[in-house]
Amino acid sequence: MLSRVAERMFWIGRYMERVESTALLLRVNTNLALDLPNSKHVWGSLIDITGDKDSFHETYQLENEQNVVKFLTGGETSSIRTALKNARENARTSREIMPREAWEKINKLHHFVENNLKTPLKREGRDAFLGEVIGRCHEFTGYLTGCMSVTQAFNFMKLGRKLERADMTTRILDIGCYNLNDPKHTELADYELLLWTSLLMSVSGYQMYRQHVDDHVNGEDVADFLLRDEHFPRSVDFCLDEVSECCEHLPLSDEPQRATNLAQRRIKNSNVIDLFSSGELHWFIDEVQLDLARIHHQVETTWFTYRNDSVTE
Amino acid sequence: MQIRGYGNNKTYDELFSSGKARSGLGELSKFLKSKSPAELNALRHDAELTIRSLGISFTVYSEGQNIDREWPFDIIPRTIMRKEWDYIEKGLVQRLRALNAFIDDIYNDRMILKNKVVPEELLKTSKNYREICEGMKPAHGVWAHVCGSDIIRDSDGTVYVLEDNLRVPSGVSYMLENRNISKKVLPELFEKYSILPMDNYPAQLLDTLSSISPRPKDLPEVVVLTPGIFNSAYFEHSFLAQRMGAELVEGRDLVVGDDDCVYMKTVEGLSRVDVIYRRVDDLFLDPEVFNKDSILGVRGLMRAWRKGNVALANAPGAGVADDKVVYTYVPAMIKYYLDEDPILPNVPSYMCSDKQQMKHVLENIENLVVKPADESGGYGMYIGPTETKRRTSEMRRQIKSNPRNFIAQPIINLSTVPTLSGNLIEPRHVDLRPFILQSDRSFVTAGGLTRVALVKGSLIVNSSQGGGSKDTWIIDQPGRTR
Known part of the structure; x- marks a missing residue:
């Protein structure tokens, strides 16, 4: 297998996992925030997890719910959208390797996320949105596990x-x-x-x-x-x-x-x-x-x- | 659904003739008329969703920006009867055989020049002539293994060849995807007609490529060389590699070793490559020989090719026959090399390099199409009746300063096919690009890529300039139900 393609496969794996874990993290912490008297620490700590505090503060001042959710869903660096975009870009340039349906799942998820982030994500719709993202990531992984030969690419x-x-x-x-x-x-x-x-x-x-x-x-x-x-x-x-x-x-x-x-x-x-x-x-x-x-x-x-x-x- | 815009008979329509469906096409016409606008638009919507989920797109270069657009598709198919197609197919095979004989002759004995069938000056000024190819003898004497010829139909029904693309013709993946989509959205019509399948193209292409391998063995390593993701045809490169089970490589994945063989960089080390289906233009293939700054190519590739250690398809230099001036000599080539009469005619053309003909062009420029000899994709094309006075005088000036670079043709009123436009079906102009393969054998796709000018009245079908595409049906045994 081509070294360049192997590298892309590796990054598709990393980025798709990042999409899923970021969605999971946001979902759970949205719930947690509802139970705490002061949810400030919770939201700030999510930025720490990404290790991307500096770029957060380039755009936002307060580490509050609104900003953190924006940053982690649609931001330019450590967001679901960016990880997905990168996964899609890697997949797009190595489509001949993956089962077609696996590429389609990434592509559809990309369109889904782009459509949903056109307007700011409200608290009411957030859980459903994140749940959908997580579910589709599982579909992708499940598809590979079920339908892709366990070759080097896999x-x-x-x-x-x-x-x-x-x-x-x-x-x-x-x-x-x-x-x-x-x-x-x-x-x-x-x-x-x-x-x-x-x-x-x-x-x-x-x-x-x-x-x-x-x-x-x-x-x-x-x-x-x-x-x-x-x-x-x-x-x-x-x-x-x-x-x-x-x-x-x-x-x-x-x-x-x-x-x-x-x-x-x-x-x-x-x-x-x-x-x-x-x-x-x-x-x-x-x-x-x-x-x-x-x-x-x-x-x-x-x-x-x-x-x-x-x-x- | 209402079918409109068929008032005049100045244009040939592929489906209707004086208001009635052509022989064998009644079912298609009935189908279109029986559906409501909502139903047809729902089908169109299905097609769009399919295109979207497959991620089919092409890149448009406009104002310096790349826009990744989903590719415009019209669900109403373009139809050609099998009997007519058989003769077109023969004509295309004949043409490519003559073109390959010409290229081989030009880089070797030049008999056609010595016999003064084609003037010698033509080569001296050809942008796509490559000195480095002189004396080369590629396998089977074939230089252009893949050709995409554009054919059109005039108002009287005559089919002409408009041009032959011998460098890196594209569009075949869209042709195949179009078929997949129309099978999904129009299954009942596939039941009614016997439509020739076309999905054997990738297998035929792989056979063609394998047959030119320098190392005769069962499974030569065939790769597809792409300029990369930013190329407008990247989707197709990836598609073909996938369908052939070949590696899709970029220049940086390949290296020429000290033994002048080509290797690709893999996770297991270097691995020898036999055949490169290259979708990179000549001048970017090898920075050692051509464009020094090219990062798309492979240093030493031409060395490896000249030594016969790797096969390139199409061979470098094949573009010498893909020139709008050389085009005008193709009928003569067919006579000269094959001793046959041309089956498919050329569009009548005026060569500005000839003084008499240039005079005619300059005088009648408002009623002609003028094309630069060395451009493709419709770039730089001048269409008399639609141009401004300023562009016209600019064109005249350009022709006078470099006559060799221009040919002119009468305006062909391209045939039309009913096309969905909002809540109506209206005629839109089309052309057709079939793909022809040649090595020790020949193959023509059953149909081709029909390109359609989606703008009412427009004759420009290029996807880069607002055109779309349609599925093309070659229909066997008209009207008979299976």
Whole structure:
């Protein structure tokens, strides 16, 4: 497969996952905001998750609901619309690789989002809109899983999706730590249960957590669940196992595989409960994020950047 | 639904003749008349939705901006009877055989010049003549493997060839998509008529390309070379690659090795390429030889081609026969190389390089169409009756300063096809672009891309200038139900 096309597949995976996770994040936090006396922190923290605070403040001053929703749905950088546009652009330029219907799903979703964002998204219609976006992302992924041969193209797309997912899970968890440990936000402590619950819901993990963790919802267990659970598809550990599996099916994968193993070891050998109680979890998550960036870098240099040391027939 | 605008008989309509449906086309006429405007517009809406969800679009270059537009399609098909088509098909195959013989001759023995059938000056001034191709002998003596010829019908029913596109003709993907859409929206008519299928084109194209591979083996590596996503025909490049199961590559995906072979960059390393169906113009193919600043091409590609390590379709230099002045000699070429009478006539043309003819053109310019020899897509075209005085005097000046670059033709009153226009059906002018393949065999698409001028009375069908398209039906055994 062409290196350039492999790269596009990888980014389609990343961007489509970003569309879904951004929609999920907004949906859950819209609900959460209704339960909190002062929802200021909630909206601000969503901007932190994107890691794109600077560009937010280029356009907006206040980190309030209206601005944050605008930024994350239709903004120029970290929004659903932009991620989708990028996914579509990558898909459009590699249509000959994907099943036609998969491209059609991206294209239709793009038109749906563009149409719905022509006028500002009101609170009443927001949930339905976001629900539709999430559902269509699942359709796309489901279509690929059900109808696309598990070839290199498929594995590159999956690789992108899993890396993005692991990354998003660490970001969401990090925001939880930050909000609840920061002394400025002491008033939020009363709502701890609510916050951790909504955090779980942001990764669609509440029900699974309840089934697999005996204790009630609490920070250290949630952190452990999101980082180390072996069965939950959005836990970092689970995603990394899948990244590793994708690498196994791809040629010349030594370096990406090595970087993935390093990250897996860090997660598997960690004691999240200790890290949580000593307040070091945030630093740990930082390390994991660096690991993920390293994997991404290895994927790029191994497969996407031109190499001329081997000739095949 | 009301069918309007058929008052005069100055134009040939493909469906109606003096108010009645032509022989074998009664069902189509009945169908159109029986539907209400709302029903037909609902079908049109369905077609639009399909086009949208398929993401079919073309790019229009206007005022320096690229606009990605969905592609305009009219649901009422253009029809041609099988019997008439058979003769058109023969004519097209004959024409391309002669054109290929001409190109091969020009880059080798030049017998046609030595025998003074075509004047030598013609080549010296041809923009598309490539010195670097001299002495080359591509497989089967074929240079233009894919040709898109534009054919038109005059008011008396005569079919003419208007031009032959031998460089990188486009439109075939729209032809195939048009068929898919009309099958979706007009299934009952497909039941009533026996319409020749056309979806074997990608397989035929792949066979043609495979047959010119420099390494005879079962599965040569065939790739489609595109300038990239910003090219107006990108949709088509992607479409054809997909249908042929070939890689769609850009210049940056390819590299010429020290062994003068072409390789593509893959996740497994470099992989040898045998045949390149290139949709990049000659001058951008290889910065080593042509345009030094081209980033669309591949450095060393011409070296690899000249050594016979890779096949290019169409071959570089094939455009020498895709020139509006050379066009005027095609009937002579058919006689000269094939010793046959031309089956399809050319549109009568005046060559401004000839003093007598230029005089005639300058005197009658208001009633003529003037075309630059080396432009395509309708760019730079002058249509006498519709132009301003200023443009007319400008045109006269241009012709006098560079006569070789212009030909003129009488205005052909293109045939019409009923077309949906709001709540009415009205005649709109059309042309037809069939696609012809040649290697060790020949193939012609069953029909082609019918382009339609959507503006009432307009004769300009180019998609870049407000034209749309229609599905084209070659109908076998008229009227018989299956």
